[in-house]
Amino acid sequence: MKKNRNFTVSNLFWPGIFVLALLIAALGSNFAVFRGTLGQGAMNLLPNPAAPIQMSAGTTQVAQAPSIQDDIRQVMDRVLPAVVSVTRPGGGDGAAQNLGGVTYLTPVGGAQDSTGAGVIVDDRGYILTTFQTVGRSTLVKVHLSSGAQQDYLADVLNVDASCDLALLKIRANRVFPALPLANSDQLNVGDIVFAVGNPFGLRGSVTMGIVSSSSRKVTIGDIRYPNLIQTDAAINEGNDGGPLLNINGEVIGINMACVMPDHRYSGIGFAVPINDAAGLLSGQPQ
Numbered sequence: 001m002k003k004n005r006n007f008t009v010s011n012l013f014w015p016g017i018f019v020l021a022l023l024i025a026a027l028g029s030n031f032a033v034f035r036g037t038l039g040q041g042a043m044n045l046l047p048n049p050a051a052p053i054q055m056s057a058g059t060t061q062v063a064q065a066p067s068i069q070d071d072i073r074q075v076m077d078r079v080l081p082a083v084v085s086v087t088r089p090g091g092g093d094g095a096a097q098n099l100g101g102v103t104y105l106t107p108v109g110g111a112q113d114s115t116g117a118g119v120i121v122d123d124r125g126y127i128l129t130t131f132q133t134v135g136r137s138t139l140v141k142v143h144l145s146s147g148a149q150q151d152y153l154a155d156v157l158n159v160d161a162s163c164d165l166a167l168l169k170i171r172a173n174r175v176f177p178a179l180p181l182a183n184s185d186q187l188n189v190g191d192i193v194f195a196v197g198n199p200f201g202l203r204g205s206v207t208m209g210i211v212s213s214s215s216r217k218v219t220i221g222d223i224r225y226p227n228l229i230q231t232d233a234a235i236n237e238g239n240d241g242g243p244l245l246n247i248n249g250e251v252i253g254i255n256m257a258c259v260m261p262d263h264r265y266s267g268i269g270f271a272v273p274i275n276d277a278a279g280l281l282s283g284q285p286q
Contacts, residue, residue, distance in 0.1 A: 075194075075249040080204055081177040083196045085143040086118040086129050086154075086168070086241055102220050102270065103260050104132050104164070105240035108201045117197035117242030118142070118168065119251060121281070123178040125152075125170030128277055129241030130256045131159045134166045142170055145204055146177075158280055162223065163272050164256045166241075167280045179243065182250035184273035187214040187229065195233040195255055195269070197242025209233030218270060220257060228270040229253045235269040244271040 090113065107114035116133030120126065127142065134140055134156050142154045154168040170176065191211045199205050213230040229244060235255045244253035253271030260266060 075245075075247070076206060078177075079179060079194070079196060079243075079245060079249045080206075081144065081146045082120045082179045083145070083204065083242060084118045084120060084127060085115050085198055085203055086127070086133050087113050087115040087141040087143070088134055088137040089113050089140075090135075090137075101259065101261075102218050102257050104220055104257050105130070105235065105255060106237055107133055107240060108198065108238040113141075115198060115201065116238060116240040117255075119196075119241075119243040119254070120176050120178045121181060121251060123175045125154075125172060125174070125176045126178075126281075127154060127168040127170065128243075128251075128254055128280070129166050129168060130254060130272075131161050131164045131166050132256065133241040134159065134168070140168065142168070143203075144176075158283070160280055163225070163276045164223075165254060165272055165277050165280055167277075179245070180250045181274050181277075182246050182248075182252045184214075184229065184252045184275045187211055187246075187252060187273075189214060192247045193231055193233055193252065194245045194247075194249075195231065195235045195239060195242060195271075196245065197235065197239035197255060199234075199236040199238045201238055205239075207234040212268070216270065218257065225270075225272075227273060227276075228257070229273055231269050231271065232267045233269060234267070235271075239269075 086107075087109075088107070105116075107116035109115055116129060118127040118129035118133065121128050138156050140154050140156060142152045144150045144152070149172075153171045155171065157167045157169050159166040189211055193209055193211055195207045195209070197205060209232040211229060212232055215227040216230040218225045218228050229252065231244060233244070235242075235258055239255045242255050243251045244255055246252050251274050253273050254277070255269065255271045257270040258266070259268040
């Protein structure tokens with residue numbers, strides 16, 4: 001039997017059109033889904049509005065801050081009653097200055113008297129201060145920040161001009177607040193320190209810094225100091241004789257000099273290491 005070719009083509013034409021229509025519909029549907037997925041992904045990546053950034057490290061620091069603050073406050077509560085004002089009769093005696101370089105700290109005052117600082121290192125009333133604070137006086141006045149009686153006379157027992165230190169004894173038979181002495185040979189650069197004194201007559205001022213050098217060689221006038229403690233804790237006129245303390249509130253030095261080019265504060269101060277006071281302290285009765 002002879003095949004009819006026209007009939008075969010006619011029978012395949014419409015099924016082909018139907019299959020092509022289904023393919024186009026499927027492609028269109030998949031493209032719409034794909035485009036929606038991209039749009040949703042973009043929304044997830046860039047939320048509007050954007051969520052705030054969470055600083056987890058800051059939360060930890062805030063939690064630790066009260067403990068550090070409480071520790072410092074407790075140390076200062078022990079320290080401040082043992083830091084005294086030391087007033088000598090008469091004005092300053094023109095201590096050697098090295099303008100533009102290292103300068104001795106000097107007491108604050110005028111022609112009548114001048115006031116520096118000191119620290120009680122023995123509860124019987126022994127006080128360490130600087131030679132610059134007492135000068136040639138043999139009797140000075142001492143003012144405490146607490147107690148029923150706050151003003152006393154004190155004898156200048158001994159001085160050591162070579163290390164700019166002086167030892168006083170309060171004229172009273174009572175127990176005084178005193179601070180322990182540390183071993184200044186164990187100081188390290190970067191250790192936290194506090195300076196306490198009476199800068200410009202502001203009694204009981206506390207400043208904080210670090211040890212910048214534990215053995216700085218310094219010449220003031222014609223005296224060579226081989227191992228001063230250098231610190232950036234602010235010390236100024238009136239801080240002379242006040243203590244430099246470690247983070248535990250132990251005395252590591254006695255503040256005595258600073259660098260003040262053009263009479264401006266520079267952030268460079270010096271203290272006599274407390275170990276240098278061994279000679280003055282060893283000769284006192286136990």
